[in-house]
Amino acid sequence: MKNPGLLALAIVFIMTGVLGLTVFTWFAGKRMTEDRTVPMMDMMMGKGVMNKGQMKERMKSMMPGMLPPGVKPENLPESDSRVAKLLTRYCAQCHDLPSPFMHSGEEWPAIAGRMFFRMSMMSGMQGMSMMDIENPSAKERDAIVGYLKKHAMKSISTSELPAPGSEGAVLFSERCSQCHSLPNPKLHTAEEWPGVVERMQANMRTMGRTVITENEKKTVTGFLLNQARK
Ligand code: HEC
Ligand code: HEC
CATH class of the missing domain: 1.10.760 (Cytochrome Bc1 Complex; Chain D, domain 2)
Incomplete structure (x- = not known):
């Protein structure tokens, strides 16, 4: 190109175009993700990302009379054991910490299974940053069920x-x-x-x-x- 002024102008023109496109794509992308998650999140949880404290409050208002009353972590049997800590970590995310004494050994596996299913469903939404539900590994699940059964209520027919x-x-x-x-x-x-x-x-x-x-x-x-x- 013979005219350096024209070259400079062309470069500026191209750069502006690229920048404009980038900014446009960024906004469009952001809007798209927002459009996808925000109404669903509003519907399910009220506005904003939920932390666990808010989550428990919401659960309590949505499911009155269904959630177990809580016990203190230090009152759990073998409270210093690794598995008691697993219970505290995973089982007090949506409601207060349930007592292993609440159910018999026959009852626990099905109830825990229902809770694990919820955790996998809800931690799947983590990518959309709605809430930070942690999902135990298969090994951790086995340990939790074993602990619940070990300390279960002794029942009678x-x-x-x-x-x-x-x-x-x-x-x-x-x-x-x-x-x-x-x-x-x-x-x-x-x-x-x-x-x-x-x-x-x-x-x-x-x-x-x-x-x-x-x-x-x-x-x-x-x-x-x-x-x-x-
Ligand atoms: C993702 C949220 C969530 C997590 C995490 C969770 N729960 Fe629950 N839990 C619920 C909801 C919702 C209910 C009420 C509906 C129902 O009973 O299924 C409930 C109810 C309960 C109840 C009372 C109902 C009954 O049958 O006695 C017990 C006990 C219980 N959970 C134990 C546990 C244990 C043990 C864990 C950990 C392995 C756990 N929960 C983890 C959501 C959760
Ligand atoms: C509304 C639900 C509910 C009803 C009804 C109920 N329980 Fe319980 N029970 C629980 C919960 C929750 C736990 C675990 C937390 C706790 O110990 O308070 C539990 C735990 C227990 C335990 C094991 C803990 C311990 O201290 O040994 C026994 C025993 C027990 N219940 C006896 C009874 C008796 C007796 C009745 C009838 C008078 C009864 N329950 C009625 C909810 C209930």
């Missing part, structure tokens, strides 16, 4: 109950199997049972189940005291 037709046994079977299978009366001593029944009455309120009345509580506690571990 209605037919194995002593004096199965008595008022106490019937009320106990009805009221105390709403959330978990029927606990074995030998699990606690006569000193311990009243406090446990008291706490369960509170659990019934939190979890929106039929709450045991004061009279029923007397009957059930009476039954448990008779059958308690000596």
Whole structure:
């Protein structure tokens, strides 16, 4: 090219074009991703990226009466073990930390399976940065289920109950199997049972189940005291 001025002009022209295109693509790309994720996120979670604290609050308002009440990590059995820490890490992401005592060894695998399924579904959305749900590996899942089963509630079937037709046994079977299978009366001593029944009455309120009345509580506690571990 003979004219250096014209060359400079051409270069500037091309550069502006490239820059313009880059800026345009960037905006368009951003808009596209936003268009894809934002309405879905708004619909599911309210505005913004969710952290775990917000997630638990949202869950509690969306699923009243379905989430387990929490225990403190230091009150878990073998609280310093690696697997107790796995439970605290993975199982308190959407609701408070569940107690392994809440369910029998027969119940846990299916319940844990339902929770693992949720975690894999929701951690799949991590790429879209909606929430930061962590998903345990297969090994970690096995360890968690093993731990839950090891410390599970010792349950009993209605037919194995002593004096199965008595008022106490019937009320106990009805009221105390709403959330978990029927606990074995030998699990606690006569000193311990009243406090446990008291706490369960509170659990019934939190979890929106039929709450045991004061009279029923007397009957059930009476039954448990008779059958308690000596
Ligand atoms: C991704 C969110 C999420 C995580 C993580 C999660 N849960 Fe849940 N959990 C829920 C929801 C939602 C419910 C209520 C609906 C239901 O019971 O399936 C629930 C309910 C429960 C309940 C009460 C229902 C019942 O059948 O007793 C227990 C117990 C429970 N979870 C245990 C666990 C354990 C153990 C883990 C870890 C292995 C865990 N959860 C991890 C979402 C989660
Ligand atoms: C509303 C649901 C619900 C009902 C109904 C319920 N429980 Fe529970 N139960 C729980 C939860 C949650 C846990 C684990 C957390 C805890 O221990 O409070 C649990 C744990 C237990 C445990 C194991 C922990 C321990 O302290 O030994 C026993 C035993 C028990 N329940 C007995 C009972 C009895 C007896 C009744 C009837 C009076 C009853 N439950 C009714 C929710 C319930």
